[in-house]
Amino acid sequence: MTEISIRALTVQDSPHLADLYRGDRDFLTHWDPQRPDVFYTDDGQADAVRATLRECAEGRMWSGVVLEGSRLVGRVSLNGIVRGPFRSCSLGYWIARPYSGRGLATQAAARAVEIAFDPLGLHRVDAFAREENAASCRVLEKNGFTRVGVSRGHIHIDGRWRDDIMFQKRAPWDDGVRLEPPHAASRARP
Incomplete structure (x- = not known):
């Protein structure tokens, strides 16, 4: 398996992303919300x-x-970060079709989840995948996400409201009580 890395998005990535999105435009109409041509x-x-x-x-x-x-070869994101008593986000990922099917999305999701739990110190990562998107469901399951239910009419894609399976993964430091990772207090001290 090819090893990947992830890094923070920059404006300089725009032309490369535009090329990848143009190449996947027809494919993505079945999986992503409708986007204007200018995108x-x-x-x-x-x-x-x-x-x-x-x-x-x-x-x-x-x-x-x-x-x-x-x-x-793709993007990964932690969306809708909420702090306070929720300390959660939603995972999103996409690998361009020429690079898919080689485990890259699984690795990208794993690295993003690591960022969510440390350094961001979030408690839970949610993710959504359509049932017919077996590859995306496998990515989440390989990363230890648990199916927790179905979100009916979750997102409007390809002309209609679609149901999504909801997945969750809790931080490895979750003990049912702790609000932050155990090392967060030591990092905050001078």
């Missing part, structure tokens, strides 16, 4: 990346790219 252009992708980076700067998400060697 698939270099300028449109730069605008989308800048909007994502604003969300990251405000602490509402962490967004990264998936690299196979130095080649950008």
